[in-house]
C-alpha cells in the first residue's frame with residue numbers, strides 16, 4: 001500500500017457505467033454495455049448472480065420480474081429458461097425496437113465484449129448474495145476470469161477487472177484466491193470501526209454511496225490517507241458529480257456515463 005498521505009489512483013476521476021449506459025438502454029444488456037463503450041466510459045459495472053445450473057448472469061434483482069417478461073428468482077431458473085426471456089422491452093423507449101429481442105446477458109458474453117474492445121475498458125463486477133452460495137459465486141467467477149487470463153495480469157499492469165461487494169467475506173475469498181484482482185468494499189453507511197478510512201481485510205478500494213459523501217464528505221480524505229481509492233455510487237445528479245470531483249474521488253459510478261463525461265469535458 002502507498003504511504004499514508006499519498007493519494008493513489010489516476011489523476012482524473014474515472015467514469016464507470018452502472019449496469020451499462022442504463023439510462024439510455026435496458027440495464028445489464030449488451031445494448032447498454034455497447035452504448036457505454038461508445039459513450040467513452042472508462043469502466044463497466046455489472047451485478048452477477050448464479051443460475052440454478054451454475055452459470056453467472058448479469059442481473060441486479062433477486063428475481064427477474066422487473067427487468068424481463070418472466071417471473072421467478074434467478075437462482076431457481078436454469079440458463080436456458082433465462083435465455084428464453086426478453087430482458088429488453090420493459091424499458092419503454094420507442095427508438096430501439098431491437099431491445100425486445102434482448103436475452104439475458106451472461107458474464108462470459110460480457111467478458112468477451114470487454115476483451116474484443118479495441119481500447120482498454122475495465123470491468124467492475126459485483127457479487128450479489130454471495131453468502132447464500134457459500135463461496136460458489138466467487139469460485140465460478142474466478143474460474144471464468146482465469147479462462148480469460150484476467151486473474152494474473154503481466155507484471156506492472158493492473159488487472160482490467162475488479163470485484164465489488166457489500167460482503168467483506170466475499171471480497172476476502174477473492175483476495176485470497178486471486179490477490180492481483182482489486183476488490184471494492186461497498187458501503188451504505190460507514191461503520192464506526194471504518195470511519196478512519198480503513199477497510200476490512202481483503203478490500204483495497206472503498207465504495208461508499210453518494211449519500212455517505214453528502215453527509216460525510218471528509219470520508220474521502222480519510223480513505224486516501226489510509227491508502228485507499230474511493231469509488232462512489234450511484235452518481236447521476238450534476239451537482240453530485242461536481243461534489244465528487246472537488247473531493248477528489250477516484251471513480252464515479254453512474255447510469256449516464258455520456259452526460260457525466262460531457263460535464264467533465266471529456267466528450
Ligand code: G3P
Pocket residue numbers: 018045047060126164186233234253
Ligand atoms: O456499484 C455499486 C452499486 O451498484 C451498488 O448498489 O444496488 O445498484 O447494486 P446496487
Ligand code: CA
Pocket residue numbers: 045046047126
Ligand atoms: Ca451493483
